[in-house]
Amino acid sequence: MIEFMDVSKEYTKGVKALKDINIHIDKGEFVFIVGSSGAGKSTLIKLLLKEEEPTDGKIILNNMDITNISNRKIPYIRRSVGVVFQDFRLLPNKTVFENVAFAMEIIGASSREIRRRVPIVLSMVGLSHKANNYPNELSGGEQQRVSIARAIVNNPNVLIADEPTGNLDPDTAWEIMKILREINRRGTTIVMATHARDIVNIMKRRVIALEKGTVVRDERKGVYDYEI
Structure with a gap:
């Protein structure tokens, strides 16, 4: 469903946002992307949405190589992806x-x-x-x-949620998570970037942790009980 194959992203002045990322996400998974500010979460999401292009590597979305597609095809790719933003x-x-x-x-x-x-x-x-x-x-x-x-x-086959509970109080955040859990139960793949440690630990879904642009943990039913 989603695959990052040796993906790196380098910005101007040699700033490396992602380094040799290898991630495979199956259809129907619910995956949390966690990490401190600057770890690479936002860059990873922007690559999926074709808002940024990788410097190296290959990205597969819905069984299609989206790495080098033309600009005119990008709107069609995005039709299969729903996005929820913090703001x-x-x-x-x-x-x-x-x-x-x-x-x-x-x-x-x-x-x-x-x-x-x-x-x-x-x-x-x-x-x-x-x-x-x-x-x-x-x-x-x-x-x-x-x-x-x-x-x-x-x-959409895939729903990307970028800090969807970041501006909400805890009770409201849980109401949002219940909705996302139900959407996932119906078969939609969900990739959620978050800092919400309590939500990650209670949901007990797959956790991919980034640090300085690299994957440092990838665990099924993982937790976010450590400092990164």
Whole structure:
């Protein structure tokens, strides 16, 4: 499903963000990417989203080599990947329904399909009653649930969550994790970058730890009970 093969990323002035990364993630896995600031988590995610290009190595996503694809193919690759950000990135002038629908509109979905699909995903994240509200009328947790609904409305094979609980209080963070766990249970592969030690330790899923651009631990049902 996802594979990094001897992947390195070097920025200007010789700054090495990732060094010889080898990771294989199977379809349906839930994987935490952990590490201190500057460990390489964000770079790894940007490589998956084709926001950055590797200096060396090969990246496979959904059984396709995305390392050297042309720019015109990148939007098609991203259709199979949902993304949830720490800062929500909702459109302030659109309602909850319209924010989620927008993700379908940009891939050319019909109005009929949008009217059918959006209520389904809003129900999944518990926001059916907020469909006509605007982002500034929602709590942080509700905004993140809209972000999740938007990320999954096109049925992606992979969901990438970049610090999705970072701006939320502990109780709200757990509500978000319950939603992500249910999405994973339905078959979506989830890769989540996080600093949330308590969430990682309780979830007991695979943990890949990065330090100074290298993988220092990769454990099934791992924990985040050490300093890195």
